[in-house]
Amino acid sequence: MNTQISMFPESSHILKGENIRNYVEGGHAVVTLKSPTGKHYTYAFNKPTDGKYTPDKRFVKVHYNNEWVYLGMYYNSHYQSCFKKSDHCLFPDFDEVIKGVKYIIKMCNTPNLVTPMELYHEGVCCRCGRRLTDPKFIERGIGPKCAKMSMIGG
Numbered sequence: 001m002n003t004q005i006s007m008f009p010e011s012s013h014i015l016k017g018e019n020i021r022n023y024v025e026g027g028h029a030v031v032t033l034k035s036p037t038g039k040h041y042t043y044a045f046n047k048p049t050d051g052k053y054t055p056d057k058r059f060v061k062v063h064y065n066n067e068w069v070y071l072g073m074y075y076n077s078h079y080q081s082c083f084k085k086s087d088h089c090l091f092p093d094f095d096e097v098i099k100g101v102k103y104i105i106k107m108c109n110t111p112n113l114v115t116p117m118e119l120y121h122e123g124v125c126c127r128c129g130r131r132l133t134d135p136k137f138i139e140r141g142i143g144p145k146c147a148k149m150s151m152i153g154g
Helices: 018-024 096-109 135-140 144-150
Strands: 013-015 028-034 040-046 058-064 067-077 080-085 118-121
Touching: 013 018, 018 028, 018 096, 028 096, 040 067, 040 096, 058 096, 067 096, 080 096, 135 144
Parallel strands: none
Antiparallel strands: 013 118, 028 040, 028 118, 040 058, 058 067, 067 080
């Protein structure tokens, strides 16, 4: 599943605490999980547009071998972020790619998690996917118009 997803690493910013969950749930999130060894994977959390899914669902993809590969579905259950791997996913449960997305879910559910892992957004507004250019909004991961509309960081 190859999809047009924008990334602007020159505008990336580290996400912490509640900002992680807010960003991931925005609808057009692109994040990179980086380990202390420098190993990293980039994931997209995109809101479905066809109306078949509840508003909390996000398609999860990983940028792998220069293309976006579908992994499964992010959703909320009893105020907890969850991940359901697709039956057609190319990666086994023990693969670093799957462990990475599960770790992001753990970061969403535990805003004060003390971890050596770092999570960066890739310079796009979590809500509309447009490039972020204003330092104030780069830090928040949401553009000014979307912040006003969603009341996140406005």
